[in-house]
Amino acid sequence: MASQLDSCTIFQCSYSELSSVSECEFGEYPNLQIHDDNKKELKTLLKRPSAASYCLGIESTADDFSVGIVSFDGKILTNVISAYVPEKGGIHPREAARHHAEVAGKVLAKAFQRAKVKPQDIHIIAFSQGPGLGPCLRTGATAARALASYLRVPLVGVNHCVAHIEIGKLVAEARDPVTLYVSGGNTLVSAFEAERYRVFGETLDIAVGNCLDVFAREAGLHQKEGMPLGAMVEELASRGQALISLPYTVKGMDLSFSGLLTAAVQLLHDEKHSLEDVCFSLQEVAFSMLTEVTERALAHTEKPEVLLTGGVAANKRLQSMLKSVAEEHKARFCMVPKQYALDNGAMIAWTGILAYQHHVTLPIEKSFVKLKWRLDEVPILWVGG
Numbered sequence: 549m550a551s552q553l554d555s556c557t558i559f560q561c562s563y564s565e566l567s568s569v570s571e572c573e574f575g576e577y578p579n580l581q582i583h584d585d586n587k588k589e590l591k592t593l594l595k596r597p598s599a600a601s602y603c604l605g606i607e608s609t610a611d612d613f614s615v616g617i618v619s620f621d622g623k624i625l626t627n628v629i630s631a632y633v634p635e636k637g638g639i640h641p642r643e644a645a646r647h648h649a650e651v652a653g654k655v656l657a658k659a660f661q662r663a664k665v666k667p668q669d670i671h672i673i674a675f676s677q678g679p680g681l682g683p684c685l686r687t688g689a690t691a692a693r694a695l696a697s698y699l700r701v702p703l704v705g706v707n708h709c710v711a712h713i714e715i716g717k718l719v720a721e722a723r724d725p726v727t728l729y730v731s732g733g734n735t736l737v738s739a740f741e742a743e744r745y746r747v748f749g750e751t752l753d754i755a756v757g758n759c760l761d762v763f764a765r766e767a768g769l770h771q772k773e774g775m776p777l778g779a780m781v782e783e784l785a786s787r788g789q790a791l792i793s794l795p796y797t798v799k800g801m802d803l804s805f806s807g808l809l810t811a812a813v814q815l816l817h818d819e820k821h822s823l824e825d826v827c828f829s830l831q832e833v834a835f836s837m838l839t840e841v842t843e844r845a846l847a848h849t850e851k852p853e854v855l856l857t858g859g860v861a862a863n864k865r866l867q868s869m870l871k872s873v874a875e876e877h878k879a880r881f882c883m884v885p886k887q888y889a890l891d892n893g894a895m896i897a898w899t900g901i902l903a904y905q906h907h908v909t910l911p912i913e914k915s916f917v918k919l920k921w922r923l924d925e926v927p928i929l930w931v932g933g
């Protein structure tokens with residue numbers, strides 16, 4: 549089966565071939581063998597989904613390339629993640645895309661092997677269509693289109709932020725939560741209202757994960773595989789004690805982290821305080837801001853649950869702050885396990901199934917990536933009435 553996959557032309561494409569495929573050229577790209585009559589064939593080949601039908605989801609919005617396979621009844625069969633770790637500095641979009649193109653074939657083969665599912669058992673292919681970094685999104689989208697075409701199954705474009713919420717609901721058994729989604733690229737508080745996940749509050753500048761990462765690099769820390777910079781800040785903060793005054797910026801329901809970052813970096817240069825105390829203070833201020841906005845959304849909506857997700861959700865201090873706020877409002881605190889809180893393919897596969905069950909599919913020729921696709925632009929057809 550792996551050899552059958554390997555023979556699919558997409559996996560023999562070099563990075564330069566993959567990254568040079570522009571969105572509109574895709575239909576004509578000779579190596580990818582897109583069938584003109586794809587749509588017609590898809591219609592005739594549509595299989596009836598059952599519990600034994602599977603969706604393969606591809607995530608590639610930023611530094612992670614991941615493939616998940618999920619059954620239509622919500623069993624996660626596999627979730628293989630390959631993270632790009634920059635040699636120095638932050639994520640370089642083209643370098644991250646190069647990583648994704650290089651590992652795509654191996655990650656896909658591993659996913660099939662671990663899931664013990666054959667390619668012909670795949671009913672739909674889902675991919676993260678946005679928001680995210682252009683070159684990274686396009687690499688994942690190219691792989692998804694080629695697979696959908698090769699296997700002759702429908703393609704579904706998934707909003708990455710919606711997917712974080714849906715996988716959280718599935719694995720943490722939340723029904724109707726206020727969600728705090730905190731990652732390297734996103735910071736938002738949302739809840740379902742009138743057919744969409746409405747954004748109650750969001751960052752006005754950088755994401756909280758990005759704030760922690762830039763600060764950590766300024767402090768001379770280096771990211772290692774399996775040890776994100778935010779986790780290093782957390783470890784140092786656990787040994788800090790003194791709370792140093794830093795800018796706390798909540799504007800209405802929105803947040804700003806750039807002034808906080810600048811001030812925390814300034815403290816490093818002043819050398820008057822220990823690194824542990826600066827990390828402690830940075831975390832206390834940033835997480836109090838997030839908790840304040842989440843609490844106000846909770847008080848306003850009276851939702852029964854608080855769901856914490858995204859890479860920063862792994863932080864124990866943030867978890868405990870949110871948990872106590874949830875308890876004060878008699879809401880259940882729902883934690884998403886780390887492998888599904890980080891960017892992952894399983895969340896794309898599961899959201900692809902939900903959308904597909906409500907007749908959402910994407911013709912290959914219209915499957916452009918959407919770099920700035922907002923959470924609240926997506927109709928959530930599968931929730932409510």
Ligand code: AMP
Pocket residue numbers: 612730731732733756757758760761776777778779780782858859860861862863864889890891
């Ligand atoms: P994501 O963008 O969802 O893949 O998550 C990556 C972000 O999560 C990066 O900004 C990491 O530094 C951050 N992160 C991971 N673990 C932790 C942690 N324990 N505490 C704070 N931030 C973390």
Ligand code: MG
Pocket residue numbers: 610611612732859890891
């Ligand atoms: Mg990531």
